[in-house]
Amino acid sequence: PPKMIQRPDSLIQITKDETLSIKCSFRGRPEPTINWLYNGEEFTMHGSPITDGVLSLTQAKEG
Incomplete structure (x- = not known):
């Protein structure tokens, strides 16, 4: 199961x-997908401000 590495x-x-940056990271196989x-x-925005689990x-x- 996925394991949370960093919780916002x-x-x-x-x-x-x-400016605000919020980080959330998980570890697991297969690699977990993070949805905000x-x-x-x-949460969706034009020009997605989400990169590698950082909003x-x-x-x-x-x-």
């Missing part, structure tokens, strides 16, 4: 216009 923080706070969820739905968001907005 459960609470993340940033200020407006900051937001409010229970798979990067730039220029945070209020709201």
Whole structure:
């Protein structure tokens, strides 16, 4: 079964216009696929900001 190597923080706070990188990593065979969820739905964005289990968001907005 997959084994979690690095778990993202459960609470993340940033200020407006900051950049955020969240890392999550697993180990297993076959190699696990990491999917990010937001409010229970798979998180997708044009130009996918997800690389090797790291979700990067730039220029945070209020709201």
